[in-house]
Amino acid sequence: MAEPDLRPHARTASGVSRSRNRHLVLQLIAERTALSRADLVRSTGLSRATVSEIVAVLLDEGLLTESGPGASTGGKPPTLLEIDPEGRFVIAVDMARAPFEAARFDLGGTVGSRRSGREIPLRGRAALDDLHRLIGGLLGASHAPPLGVGVSIPGGIDESGMVVAPTLQWDDIDLRVELEDVYGLPAQVRSDADSGAVAEFAAGDFEPTSSMLYVSVGSRIATAVILEGRLFPSGRHGGDITGLVGSERPLAETLAPIVGSLGITHVVVAGSSISAADLATSWHRLLGWPVAVSAATVGSDAGLRGAAAAVLSSELG
Numbered sequence: 215m216a217e218p219d220l221r222p223h224a225r226t227a228s229g230v231s232r233s234r235n236r237h238l239v240l241q242l243i244a245e246r247t248a249l250s251r252a253d254l255v256r257s258t259g260l261s262r263a264t265v266s267e268i269v270a271v272l273l274d275e276g277l278l279t280e281s282g283p284g285a286s287t288g289g290k291p292p293t294l295l296e297i298d299p300e301g302r303f304v305i306a307v308d309m310a311r312a313p314f315e316a317a318r319f320d321l322g323g324t325v326g327s328r329r330s331g332r333e334i335p336l337r338g339r340a341a342l343d344d345l346h347r348l349i350g351g352l353l354g355a356s357h358a359p360p361l362g363v364g365v366s367i368p369g370g371i372d373e374s375g376m377v378v379a380p381t382l383q384w385d386d387i388d389l390r391v392e393l394e395d396v397y398g399l400p401a402q403v404r405s406d407a408d409s410g411a412v413a414e415f416a417a418g419d420f421e422p423t424s425s426m427l428y429v430s431v432g433s434r435i436a437t438a439v440i441l442e443g444r445l446f447p448s449g450r451h452g453g454d455i456t457g458l459v460g461s462e463r464p465l466a467e468t469l470a471p472i473v474g475s476l477g478i479t480h481v482v483v484a485g486s487s488i489s490a491a492d493l494a495t496s497w498h499r500l501l502g503w504p505v506a507v508s509a510a511t512v513g514s515d516a517g518l519r520g521a522a523a524a525v526l527s528s529e530l531g
Contacts, residue, residue, distance in 0.1 A: 236268055238258055239269070240278075240530045243296065244530060248295065250292035251266060253292075275301075275359075276301030276359060277297065279295070297321050299321045300358060301321065301358060302321055302359055303320055303358050303361060304321070304360070305318055305360060306319060306521040307345060308518045309379075309382065310406035315328065316328065316349065316352055317515075318355075318356060323523075323526075325518075327352065329348050331344045336382075338384070341382045345365070349393075361400070362401060362528070362529055363402075364402045364521030364523075365393070366404055366521040367404070368381050368382065368434075370450040370452030370453070371405060372449065377389045377403060378450055378452075389403045390402065402525050402528055404524050406430070407438040407452055407454075408438045408452075409519070410428055410430055410484055410510070410512070411440055413512045413515070413520040414428055414482045414510055414511065414512055415440050417511055417512050424440070424443065425441045426440045426482060427476075428482050429465070429481060429483045430486075432486070435456075436448070436453040438453050439472070441476060467500065470501060473497055479506065480505070481494075483510065490508055490509050
C-alpha cells in the first residue's frame with residue numbers, strides 16, 4: 215500500500231509549518247519506535263538541516279533520546295532516536311470517579327504516582343478546587359518537566375469548548391482555558407465516554423482504521439464513536455442517552471440505527487452486567503449482519519488513560 219505524502223506544503227505559514235514538522239518527526243518516531251536522522255529526512259522530505267534543528271530542540275526538551283547505533287549501510291552506524299519515556303510526564307485526572315482520581319503518566323503510558331480526591335461528593339467550585347489540589351500535588355512531586363494536563367469529565371464539551379457536567383453542577387465552564395491559565399501548560403478536556411473509547415481502542419486488538427462504538431452503562435448511559443481510527447467528539451451532552459433502562463433489548467434497539475448507519479464493526483460495553491453475547495444476538499437480528507460485541511478490558515483507569523492520551527496526541531502529533 216502506498217504511504218501518504220507526509221511532506222510539508224511550501225505555502226504553509228512559517229509558525230504552523232514548524233509546528234507541523236515537529237509533530238511529524240515525533241509521530242514517525244513514536245510509530246516506528248526508533249529512527250535515525252537520515253531515516254527522518256527520507257520519510258518526511260525535509261532537509262537535513264531542518265531535521266537536525268528539530269531533533270536538537272526535541273532532545274533538549276527531553277522528548278527524544280539517542281538510544282544507540284543503528285545498522286550500518288557501509289559507513290558509520292547512524293544514531294537512533296526514540297521517544298524518551300521519562301523525559302516528560304502527563305497529568306491525567308478522572309472526575310467521573312468518586313472520589314476523583316489523578317495520576318502521572320510517562321510518555322510511554324506507564325502510570326507513576328497517584329492521588330485521590332476528597333471522599334465527600336463535590337460540586338461546583340469545591341469540585342474545581344479539588345481538581346487543582348490534585349494537579350498541584352502531582353506537579354510538585356515530579357522532577358521531570360510536565361508535558362500537559364488531561365481531564366476526563368462526567369458530561370460534555372460544546373463546540374466552543376465549554377464544559378457542561380450536571381453531576382458536578384457545572385454549566386458552561388471553560389475548563390481548558392482555566393487550566394492553561396493557571397499552570398501555563400497545554401490542557402485537554404474530554405467527556406468520560408470519549409476518554410473510555412480512546413483507552414479501549416488503544417488497548418484492544420483493533421486495526422488502525424477500525425470503527426468502534428463504546429457504550430458505558432452505569433448511573434447514566436453514555437456512548438462514544440471511533441470511525442476509521444478517529445474519535446468523533448461526543449459534544450455538549452457527552453454522548454449521554456436518556457430514557458433507557460439497563461437491559462439488552464432497549465439498549466440494542468436504541469443503538470441499532472447508530473451501529474447500522476455508521477458501519478460499526480465492533481462494540482465495547484463498559485461498566486455493566488449486560489451480556490455482550492445477548493447484545494450481539496439482538497443486533498444481528500435487528501440489522502441482519504453480525505456485530506462483534508465485547509466487554510471493556512481497561513477497567514477503572516479508562517478515564518485516566520483516555521485523558522492522558524488526549525495530551526499525548528495533541529503534543530506529540
